[in-house]
Amino acid sequence: MLYREAGQFKTSYKSDSQIFPILQDRIGMVILIAIAAIGVPLFASEYWLNAILIPFLIFSLAALGLNFLTGYAGQLSLGSAAFMAIGAYATYNFQLRIEGIPFPISFLLGGLSAAFVGVLFGLPSLRIKGFYLAVATLAAQFFVVWCLTKFPWFSNNSSSGVISAQTLSLFGFTFDTPASKYLLVLVIVSGLALLGKNLVRSSTGRSWMAVRDMDVAAEVIGIPLMKTKLLAFAISSFYCGIAGALYAYCYLGSVEPDGFSLDMSFKILFMVIIGGVGSILGNFLGAAFILLLPIFLDIALPFISQILHLPIPSSVVSHIQLMVFGSLIIFFLIVEPHGLARLWQISKEKLRLWPFPH
Amino acid sequence: MQFFIEIVISGILSGLMYSLVALGFVLIFKASGVLNFAQGAMVYSAALAVVGFIDYGLPMWLAVIAAFIFMVIVGICTEKFVLGKLVNQPPITLFMATIGLSFFLDGLSPILFGNEVRPIDLGIVDEPIQSVMELTGIGISKLDLFSSGIIILLVILLALLFQYTKVGRALRAVADDHQAALSLGIPLENIWAIVWAIAGFVALVAGLLWGSRNGVQFALSLTALKALPVLILGGFTSVPGAIVGGIIIGVSEKLAEIYIPPVLQDAFGGNFGGIEGWFPYIFALVFLLVRPEGLFGEKHIDRV
Amino acid sequence: MTSRTTQDKDTVLKLENISLSFGGVNALTNISFDVKEHEIRSIIGPNGAGKSSMLNVINGVYHPQAGSIYFRGEKRKQMNPAQAARQGIARTFQNIALFKGMTVLDNIMTGRNTQMKSGFISNAIWVGKARDEEELNRQKVEEVIDFLEIQHIRKTPVGKLPYGLQKRVELARALAAEPSLLLLDEPMAGMNVEEKQDMCRFILEVNQQYGVTTVLIEHDMGVVMDISDRVVVLDYGKKIGDGLPDDVKNNPEVISAYLGTNH
Numbered sequence: 001m002l003y004r005e006a007g008q009f010k011t012s013y014k015s016d017s018q019i020f021p022i023l024q025d026r027i028g029m030v031i032l033i034a035i036a037a038i039g040v041p042l043f044a045s046e047y048w049l050n051a052i053l054i055p056f057l058i059f060s061l062a063a064l065g066l067n068f069l070t071g072y073a074g075q076l077s078l079g080s081a082a083f084m085a086i087g088a089y090a091t092y093n094f095q096l097r098i099e100g101i102p103f104p105i106s107f108l109l110g111g112l113s114a115a116f117v118g119v120l121f122g123l124p125s126l127r128i129k130g131f132y133l134a135v136a137t138l139a140a141q142f143f144v145v146w147c148l149t150k151f152p153w154f155s156n157n158s159s160s161g162v163i164s165a166q167t168l169s170l171f172g173f174t175f176d177t178p179a180s181k182y183l184l185v186l187v188i189v190s191g192l193a194l195l196g197k198n199l200v201r202s203s204t205g206r207s208w209m210a211v212r213d214m215d216v217a218a219e220v221i222g223i224p225l226m227k228t229k230l231l232a233f234a235i236s237s238f239y240c241g242i243a244g245a246l247y248a249y250c251y252l253g254s255v256e257p258d259g260f261s262l263d264m265s266f267k268i269l270f271m272v273i274i275g276g277v278g279s280i281l282g283n284f285l286g287a288a289f290i291l292l293l294p295i296f297l298d299i300a301l302p303f304i305s306q307i308l309h310l311p312i313p314s315s316v317v318s319h320i321q322l323m324v325f326g327s328l329i330i331f332f333l334i335v336e337p338h339g340l341a342r343l344w345q346i347s348k349e350k351l352r353l354w355p356f357p358h
Numbered sequence: 359m360q361f362f363i364e365i366v367i368s369g370i371l372s373g374l375m376y377s378l379v380a381l382g383f384v385l386i387f388k389a390s391g392v393l394n395f396a397q398g399a400m401v402y403s404a405a406l407a408v409v410g411f412i413d414y415g416l417p418m419w420l421a422v423i424a425a426f427i428f429m430v431i432v433g434i435c436t437e438k439f440v441l442g443k444l445v446n447q448p449p450i451t452l453f454m455a456t457i458g459l460s461f462f463l464d465g466l467s468p469i470l471f472g473n474e475v476r477p478i479d480l481g482i483v484d485e486p487i488q489s490v491m492e493l494t495g496i497g498i499s500k501l502d503l504f505s506s507g508i509i510i511l512l513v514i515l516l517a518l519l520f521q522y523t524k525v526g527r528a529l530r531a532v533a534d535d536h537q538a539a540l541s542l543g544i545p546l547e548n549i550w551a552i553v554w555a556i557a558g559f560v561a562l563v564a565g566l567l568w569g570s571r572n573g574v575q576f577a578l579s580l581t582a583l584k585a586l587p588v589l590i591l592g593g594f595t596s597v598p599g600a601i602v603g604g605i606i607i608g609v610s611e612k613l614a615e616i617y618i619p620p621v622l623q624d625a626f627g628g629n630f631g632g633i634e635g636w637f638p639y640i641f642a643l644v645f646l647l648v649r650p651e652g653l654f655g656e657k658h659i660d661r662v
Numbered sequence: 663m664t665s666r667t668t669q670d671k672d673t674v675l676k677l678e679n680i681s682l683s684f685g686g687v688n689a690l691t692n693i694s695f696d697v698k699e700h701e702i703r704s705i706i707g708p709n710g711a712g713k714s715s716m717l718n719v720i721n722g723v724y725h726p727q728a729g730s731i732y733f734r735g736e737k738r739k740q741m742n743p744a745q746a747a748r749q750g751i752a753r754t755f756q757n758i759a760l761f762k763g764m765t766v767l768d769n770i771m772t773g774r775n776t777q778m779k780s781g782f783i784s785n786a787i788w789v790g791k792a793r794d795e796e797e798l799n800r801q802k803v804e805e806v807i808d809f810l811e812i813q814h815i816r817k818t819p820v821g822k823l824p825y826g827l828q829k830r831v832e833l834a835r836a837l838a839a840e841p842s843l844l845l846l847d848e849p850m851a852g853m854n855v856e857e858k859q860d861m862c863r864f865i866l867e868v869n870q871q872y873g874v875t876t877v878l879i880e881h882d883m884g885v886v887m888d889i890s891d892r893v894v895v896l897d898y899g900k901k902i903g904d905g906l907p908d909d910v911k912n913n914p915e916v917i918s919a920y921l922g923t924n925h
Contacts, residue, residue, distance in 0.1 A: 319473075321465065322461045326460070
């Protein structure tokens with residue numbers, strides 16, 4: 001009886017197309033933002049900020065980028081990590097080589113560099129579809145990492161391509177504490193998520209979904225296939241690029257090309273699948289799930305082995321992780337292809353009726 | 359010059375190894391339309407099963423049979439618990455399910471069979487053939503040659519199976535049109551179980567050959583990735599395509615690795631190895647732009 | 663809103679000697695006919711006669727190997743469907759081509775895509791230009807929704823709708839584009855009597871109220887004879903009849919090819 005829409009009638013199209021049409025949702029969002037922006041930096045431990053919340057936000061952003069391309073526009077990509085790498089390395093080079101450039105501009109340019117390369121590797125999508133496109137993105141993944149490793153210019157001639165992120169400062173304020181980095185990441189990710197939400201409920205989002213669902217029909221009603229697909233590649237790579245820059249500057253501090261491996265691309269894809277294809281919220285849920293799962297297993301398995309009196313050597317834990325990942329992917333694809341986001345939606349709908357059954 | 363010939367021959371031989379993995383893909387795709395990303399994991403699992411059973415005390419020949427039974431069980435379970443539940447989903451969903459499957463197998467097999475790197479001993483050594491070496495100065499590995507022979511034999515056997523046996527005919531019917539095959543009384547589930555068993559067998563052969571060459575290690579699972587460019591060149595449904603595609607990829611990859619780095623090194627300095635890692639994909643990509651359906655694939659016409 | 667005038671006899675579409683083949687199979691051979699402004703022109707013929715291919719040629723999905731197309735007096739160069747859409751040609755499909763992952767409302771809104779000018783940056787910002795344009799187009803779409811009486815399902819995902827309603831949504835999407843030429847490929851296939859009557863009513867109203875020129879492929883002879891101004895008959899890719907419904911009905915060639923059994 002708390003979660004009722006009774007009395008909340010929409011009297012204009014504007015209000016019908018709000019992001020959170022239900023009042024209780026809006027209140028919930030405000031509370032969430034208050035906790036995230038004020039409560040967390042004040043009370044969370046350094047470990048939580050550095051090892052959990054910051055990567056959570058960063059990967060949610062990367063998953064969001066991939067979701068635009070694969071979830072909304074239907075173009076399968078296995079190369080998200082490569083675009084993150086481009087974002088990181090491009091930002092590094094702009095920061096390094098342009099004297100006095102404000103870091104938000106380097107980030108922006110880093111994202112745009114990733115977008116540019118994204119469009120290049122997206123050009124084949126005009127002729128090829130589905131699995132074939134997946135191979136094109138694999139090509140991007142391997143080629144980009146190789147380039148960044150082998151051409152010394154990208155990493156300022158460091159061996160094996162390692163780069164160390166410069167400290168970020170703006171108007172005299174230096175972002176060097178976990179809390180300040182966290183807030184920076186929070187602001188950037190929330191801002192981009194809002195822009196993303198606007199994008200997908202507008203004509204851009206509809207064009208993408210039309211191309212995904214039936215591209216021949218989309219063309220017939222006047223949607224320009226080339227522009228639509230390339231835009232998806234561009235925006236997706238931009239978001240991944242920014243995520244990569246944040247990964248280097250606000251999370252690890254120093255990165256190497258091999259760190260942006262195929263493995264990471266798969267992780268991001270799994271976040272999208274489990275979180276929910278074609279949803280904005282899903283990326284956050286998926287990222288949380290994938291990032292917390294190893295931690296959860298690290299705690300749960302010794303516990304289980306104690307109960308069952310079955311010794312589980314630590315090497316086996318990583319194997320079990322793979323098995324759990326794999327089974328969860330399959331589980332979600334079978335049971336709820338729209339992922340955690342749909343489960344969340346269903347529980348909200350049940351909540352609307354609570355305490356009545358239907 | 360003889361160095362060049364050596365590279366080409368070595369490329370052909372290693373290319374055939376890719377073809378072997380690609381064969382497994384083609385079989386499953388032909389029969390069920392599923393692109394089985396887990397094929398590499400299946401190669402790895404089969405090889406692990408062999409060395410695992412040997413570690414448990416079985417003699418080599420029994421271990422191979424036990425490994426085959428293991429692969430058949432894996433195939434049947436996959437059909438029942440994974441693909442069977444996703445029957446009417448779009449191909450992309452099935453593909454992603456096989457990605458999940460590959461992760462699952464990558465985790466399960468080392469638990470069952472251990473994960474230390476162990477060699478498989480087939481009794482043939484990875485050494486150049488003496489007589490050829492003395493005559494022409496070209497080194498051809500005995501093991502590679504043996505492997506190629508096995509692969510060609512396997513392809514011929516499979517071709518015979520598809521053309522001349524009742525089961526083979528049923529498999530081709532299913533590959534063409536599921537509904538029609540069903541209406542003829544062909545039991546779809548049994549057919550798919552058979553296909554997965556054959557694919558498992560192919561994976562086992564690949565596991566044995568790769569394993570005797572490089573030892574049984576996790577990298578085997580990644581051979582699936584190399585098979586993708588092969589499939590693009592050869593088409594997803596063609597057995598001869600897998601062979602031709604494999605050879606082309608194998609040769610071009612080796613040539614690129616030998617001849618491109620020096621050019622780059624002269625221009626930029628530094629070390630440019632590792633071309634093999636991405637060259638097949640870029641090669642396949644460029645090829646796709648010219649001919650989207652591969653060398654042997656069927657042209658796809660969209661009906662509205 | 664222009665009312666129908668039978669005096670308006672400008673030719674909207676003229677097809678001259680169109681031949682289309684797919685690798686040896688002749689789908690259309692030397693077809694010529696025209697479509698006048700504001701009329702309802704039906705294309706009929708047995709299955710496989712080439713009717714859908716004809717529509718596909720008109721809106722640029724297929725490119726004929728021979729022949730010319732004149733749209734509003736101008737000879738048309740080879741074009742893709744998106745360009746045809748921008749010129750004001752909209753269509754529906756034999757097998758429903760709705761976007762299954764979206765709601766009814768979103769599907770119809772995609773029909774307005776050619777009129778929506780906001781780029782992705784305005785869309786991302788939303789407040790201001792994009793939101794205003796969205797509201798404007800929403801109004802137009804709601805007009806179409808009212809017209810076709812599908813208000814109650816506007817937020818339903820299209821995949822969940824029964825067949826008849828899906829066909830109506832597809833018509834809505836085509837109408838939302840405010841086309842000058844409407845191509846309907848068997849809009850009443852698979853419908854029961856009531857649904858057919860509704861659809862007939864809609865097509866007539868669209869033609870009479872909005873003056874939209876309509877080219878219609880249909881199998882139901884009763885419908886065709888009732889609502890068409892003129893009829894073209896195809897058989898095995900060739901034209902065997904062209905004119906007023908009654909003339910065509912009495913054409914012996916047509917009768918032997920097709921009208922043997924009456925619906």
